[in-house]
Amino acid sequence: MDKIELLQKLTGIQTIESVMDLLRVDRRMAIYYLHRLRKEGYVKTKRQSNNRRVYTISVDNKLGGKSYYEIINRYSPIKVSTPSVYRIYGKEPSLEEAIIHAIKTKSLRTILASLALFKRINNWTELYRLAKENQIARQVGALYDLAHRIMKIRRMSKTFRNNALPQKKDKFKYIIERLKSKDFMIIEKTWRVYLPFNEMDLEEYQ
């Protein structure tokens, strides 16, 4: 069987039985096909608690690189699936970049999961630079204050806060269009940013 055809049939999460079913082959041939794909770098293997092997087969495994979602999932108790492919090669994406990327996705769960990254931020200068570049410094500030409410996190640098805080003339901004908070209105007023979360949404952090 052609390697590409094999890959297309098996892309996803598989067990040896599902490979046998999909390819209609016996166990020995299924192991051989998996071996062929693994050799090319398409297969990642994990073991379940009962020691059974689960194979993640994907072109992404071969392509390598890192995704922002991998970083979010590594540090956050809230896990997100990968809704879109954004892979980075040749450098290790930073936590600061991951926060900015999460806000830019405008996805509720991704932003929620990324709150945990504030625990580990120590390069506030870089975070401010990126936030300013993407015109979301106030959003970052508001989310930081929110994260500070629900978990123990490092203090934000004064420079960041002073530079990012809004002026009186600034209009309110949304993080996710038309989503406002009922429970965090003080933070919203401080940053002139509507937060997309209520107290209940943050239960997973408590």
Add this chain to the structure above:
Amino acid sequence: MISIDQQQKLLLSVARRLTKKITVYAVGGTAMMFLGFKDATLDIDLVFESEKDREIFQKAITSLGYLEMDALKVYGIKRNAPKMFKLDDERFDLFVVEVIDFIFSENMQKRAEQIHQFENTLILKIANPHDIILMKCATDRIKDKDDAQKIINSTKINWDIIIDEAKKQISLGKDRAAFDLGCFLEDLKTKMKLDIPKEVLKKLFLMVGKQAKERRKK
């Protein structure tokens, strides 16, 4: 031929030499490799948003030793042929917005959802499989039909996207779009026995008929 690993390394070395952050769209074989339809390609087809971006990229690859070659040899006398650069077996085909008789439209750019970033400077967006078929129709070299066949056989094609894009191309001034696409798909259906719905060809050739009538009126 260039494999996935070689391509990654090459794009990384190009990214390291770029003087400015640029966004590029991968079409053709490169896009197919990123989408898992192919594991090697003859050339790296890229579409740039502006001539300036292409120049920056061009500088980076020439500093790697790539030499400009004549596009006539591969594309013949076609409008909007790319700038081509070659080093050994590897070749870059660099287009700016237009790929022969097709425009890499805004809708196509939006559909390119998969993003691969090399270092901080090179953002590579991968064209949607539907748009790769359209681009294959535009370039229409010998291997392009084989590639289109691979895509059609291995993914579910929403033919409405292809028909809508043909309409869009006509509205953008690319009058031949429906005709070229119709002929390309008809070839795939008759010569390569691909499962292309008759209604798709009918709709495309109806569009061509309409265009002809409008022209006669003028």
